[in-house]
Amino acid sequence: MVFKYNIPPIKCNNLYISDSREKASEFNKYFSLQSTIDDTNSRRPKLDYLTDARLLNCETTATEVELYISELDITKAYGWDNIDNRFLKIICPYISDKIAHVFNLSF
Numbered sequence: 001m002v003f004k005y006n007i008p009p010i011k012c013n014n015l016y017i018s019d020s021r022e023k024a025s026e027f028n029k030y031f032s033l034q035s036t037i038d039d040t041n042s043r044r045p046k047l048d049y050l051t052d053a054r055l056l057n058c059e060t061t062a063t064e065v066e067l068y069i070s071e072l073d074i075t076k077a078y079g080w081d082n083i084d085n086r087f088l089k090i091i092c093p094y095i096s097d098k099i100a101h102v103f104n105l106s107f
Contacts, residue, residue: 007087022091058103062100074089
């Protein structure tokens with residue numbers, strides 16, 4: 001699914017980038033550099049369960065991620081992350097596999 005929107009170019013290293021793939025790549029580079037965590041010797045804390053219900057094994061695919069993102073309402077306000085639903089729909093083909101991978105690593 002490809003969406004055509006007139007999204008303005010971004011300025012990176014004094015160059016203007018208008019190609020969607022290049023913009024997505026630059027955003028990815030920027031946000032991946034915003035935090036580094038050294039978790040070499042870290043352990044998860046022991047959590048006390050409040051119920052008997054467990055969510056043990058969940059997997060998703062890039063196709064499922066694309067489906068859910070395609071259903072986002074572009075007339076709704078941003079979420080807590082300040083990412084516009086229209087923007088998510090535009091970059092979805094470039095990031096859906098990465099989102100699915102991160103989600104699958106969570107379980």
